[in-house]
Amino acid sequence: MPALTSPLHTLAAILPPGRVSEAPSYCAAFESDGLTAFRKRPMGVVIPETQDEVIRTVRWCAEHNLPFVARGSGTSLSGGSMPVSDGIVISLNKLRAIKKLDPNNRIAVVEPGVINLHVSQAAAPHGLYYAPDPSSQKICTIGGNIAFNSGGAHCLKYGMTSNHVIGMKVITATGEIAEFGGDSVESLGADMTGLFVGSEGLFGIALEITLRLIPQPECFHTVLIGYHALRDAGDAVSAVIDSGLLPGAMEIMESLAIEAAEAATACGYPKGAEAALIVELEGPRERIELEKQQLHDVIAGTNAFETVVAADDAQRGAIWAGRKSAFSAVGKLSPDFLVQDGVVPRKRLGEALVKIQQFALESGLRCANVFHAGDGNLHPLILFDDSIPGQLEQAEALAGRILTLCVEMGGSITGEHGVGIEKREYLAQMYDPASMNVMHRVRAAFDPKHIANPGKMFPSGDAAAPEPTCTPNQASSDSLSSSPIEVDSPEQLRQAIGDFKKVLCVGRQTKPPLSRVDDAVLISTQAMSGITEYEPSEFTFSAFAGTPLAEIRDQLETRRQYLPFDPLLVDSGATLGGTVAAGLSGPGRHRYGGLRDFILGATFVDGDATLIKSGGRVVKNAAGFDLPKLFVGSCGRLAALTELTFKVFPKPVELHSFSLACTDHEAAMKAVADLARGRWELDAIDYDANAKLIWIRIGATAAIAKQIVDDIQRTLSTSPPFSAADDSLQESPWQRLQQLDLLPAVEDSVTCKIPSSLQSAGKLAQWCESQEYRGDARLHVSAAGAVCWLAIRGTLLPALEQQLSQLQRAGLVICDPQHVTTKPVIGPTLTQPIDLAVQHAIDRVDRFPGLVF
Amino acid sequence: MRHEINREQYGALGPVMADAVSQCVHCGFCLSACPTYQELGREPDSPRGRIILMKEVLEGTIPLDSAAPHLDACLGCLGCVPACPSEVPYGDLISPFRALHQSKQPRSLGNRIKRTLAQLTLPFPNRFRLAAKTGKLAKPIVGLLPEALRVMLDLLPDELPAAQRLDAVYPATTKQRGRVALLAGCAQQVLAPDINLATIEVLNRNGIEVVVPQRQGCCGALSWHVGNLKAAQKMAIENIKAFAGNFDAIVTNAAGCGSGIHEYPLILKGTEHEEAASRFAKQTMDVSVYLASLGELAPIPEPTQPITVAYHDACHLANAQGVRAQPRHLLKSVPGITLVEVRDGHLCCGSAGTYNIDQPEIAASLGQQKADRVIESGASLVAMGNIGCMTQIENHLQQKGSHVRVRHTVQILRDAYQGKL
């Protein structure tokens, strides 16, 4: 490579030879991503080969104030990885090691340049896969997926990237190396992992990512249905949703897209269809057999003119190949196109499509539509020819009208492709100035100098970001009364927050150790209660923070829906806000994910007493930072939550529980791993360590549950066999855990949640069993080994502390009636500078007490 | 993708190249199929990157010598073509581009000698024989030669088979069903004359008369792919003349030559021969395609023992000519053969024309990977339809001490007919 002339020579000097180039060939090749309408030549390109080289490069940038743009495979469709002209591109394609694959705990640790599909390929021999499947999965990287919280056709059931990323090591734009989350699907403290996912490269670079793997579905039932009218296809989607089925994917393609895909892949789509609908059911054969018929009946009631059921893997492959090649195949119809990515409430899909067609007609450009119908995520492809003067502007104008339409309909400007450079001017349509300001502040916590991917996501780039003034915390000294102050509306809450120097919100205080502070006024939200919106056909509801979970449960029940994260302490009166703040999910989280995986939006009051909206009200939204996730587990230390929006699912027809006696903990943990990796899609897999009993729960009719449990027995040759349990009985372990009543006989018991692995759970089980502590400790291992619920006699706390440091695990104290503990966390914890910086970005005046960690 | 290439500036090939660029939407799907991207992990060494680089050079916005190293590194395996949902005809861009820019490119002396040598010898069986022999003589002093020349010698076999002169006509040995002309190939005639014999025998046994036009020459693919347009055009015109006659098909058995002939319309674009070239290309097909088109083959005897055969997709057959199913179908129809796939089969073996001569490191790495995958398949025999791949894979299998035998698909068919499989 020729010698470097620019300031980059000092960077080259700290890296091995050949890593830095400013040759025209490099600068040209990296000038754009999947959206070629936007391009810019960088000053140079760095292609590091190790994490350490990335770290050195970022630190050099921080020191020299030189912007950098991280880049994976450059398939972004929003200009997210477009370079900046006065900065460098850091291409991460050589960091492609899968560092660890742990089939028992079902996780993989990968470097950012690892290709999405390669994770699934590596996991396949263990019967596992990595669920998010963007159409670009053959080539896009996990780093890029993280930046945009990428989705795919199969998001409806299993969620997006952020639902499958459980931990990461990052370098922030200031050069700080931080670790978020860990190897368990549950974590303690504010969910920084969730915040980083979707940050569009504005926070820094993800260096190592821990991914959750799930068992490959045993059976697929893939149906391709032809309709003569788009509206009919849209209606069919609603009919499927209303029937209570939860398909893995539901996709619609319009005639123009069908034509392109058919030409590219000969995928066998229905001839003459105005719209093709793909519905895919997935799961264990016993259930699919039944659901297949149900789906068939639903489809028969729609205006379908042709229905093709994939007969084998090859035909299923062809159907998906057509869908997944649709974007690029459009390249055959038109030299250039813009892919839009708006989201609308599902029930307004038909209306939105008609409007889009009308807009396209008015603009004189063609528009092909492909969309994730189950999520209401539209992908209008606007076809144009950039070589014709004015057409790009015309296309952008049309795109703008579509985006505005999505916002007006209560949706989002992006479901999965990110804001990037293309949609940045529209972000402010979704969020009011206060929300935008808080996002600017969070960004500044990671990147005060605006050197990480500058110019993206925020309207008019970065410079114009108005720095909101910060009202100093002028509240007079607090009168600390013992009972919390009641508020009954967000406005009252806002005022109350402004009135006191230090405050902490509480719900009904079902988890007292989390609100035990001595320097803050407690404000109770329990009177700020009620469901504000429930849209069963959208799978969403919104409710005030003080709403009791029981009320929500009952309301959802009327439409046969439920909270899939299986919240705890429901009958003890727990509120929605308190549950979010504590970040608590129950055993049922095993099947579809925890609380963090279902929260969509959060309205909150920050330290300045400003009411701020974050997230959205539709099931899919990748616009702006994912603040709602950040609040999960934050224990009220970042802000006061006022209203929350959640995704819900159809409730399993019935739940049936079975238990299996184990000889020892080691055998039990092995059995848990086998159960979790199997094809059965169990609703819950827990282990009562004291009783040496594994408990499983199956969400299906009694007959199917029986078939499944019989098959488990055959496959794992378990002896003794599983015994069926009566779920209504009080002694079922679900009930005990639900009430967190693990050691009722011990008065000074302390109950804590410890995110763990199978190994750690096994060791904790041994520890509890050891002679000394017998009877004084009870361990309930939940979520297939990922969480330990441990109750111990208060006198054992020091011993537990020691044990947890050995295991390098921490616990959060949820119950402690006798006030034995002095702080809500036990075991080793670490507050990193970035954690504090983020807290300070949201609460600039230290209104809320310090972090629990 | 938008471009500002002046369509008029580059003669008949200008619009071809411009159209290929404009069809690309920069989606990156080709990256996963590109062996050099896999090896190097650098955007400019991917098909998408190279398309940008060629576009920029054609537009005059970046200098050729900055783009050249990345374009030279392209194997021309066309693995990107089937991977592309927009169906960018990558070959229609890189080959004309190379043809246009070859002469303008500064190269090291060793590299120049190597390229010239390859072009001057490989296409001419007699010269190649001679050169190969000289090469053999030089093998002991290999260490003294410039690096660039050394790799060429390393590829030469230690023993050359006896020279083979082909007759003008080989009549069908069973009831005649058709008549074809055979393109004998150049390097292949020297390195493995048996492939032609096997081709002729299998065709004859199936009632096909085989004519070997005596005035045929090199197909010109090699010259075309290293950018010598004039030479390629001359060879193409000569062959079109040599193969004049009434044939059901013109049969090729070297994928490189077959794909070369399919490029004649491009090579002769804008000349008076363009139409003849199109007709010629339409008539030309790989021997496996022709055999498969016959339907039922003459019965093949049961072998003494079953055998596992792996099939390797030659890039110039699978990607350039879209021939994947037919050879597999033929092999499966042989009694006793269990056909297995080679993992990552879409990746080039690193041979790709003169690539193992031009880019030895990448070629060697790809060759080793391919050998590993072949060994891992558990087959005792690996079939393919291209002499270049055969030399490369055999070489790397040998280096690994493997006993897997490398055979041309028609050799396996012939052996099966003779009961010698």
Ligand SMILES: Cc1cc2nc3c(=O)[nH]c(=O)nc-3n(C[C@H](O)[C@H](O)[C@H](O)COP(=O)(O)OP(=O)(O)OC[C@H]3O[C@@H](n4cnc5c(N)ncnc54)[C@H](O)[C@@H]3O)c2cc1C
């Ligand atoms: C044909 C086609 C189909 C597509 N289909 C889908 C789809 O179905 N669903 C979907 O969601 N998307 C889809 N996309 C969009 C795109 O593939 C995704 O956004 C993908 O996640 C980008 O990955 P990448 O590796 O190409 O990232 P890049 O484009 O290189 O980068 C994307 C962003 O990530 C940042 N980034 C990259 N690596 C890191 C890192 N390690 N740390 C921090 N930031 C980083 C970059 O700065 C940039 O902002 C499609 C794209 C194409 C071309």
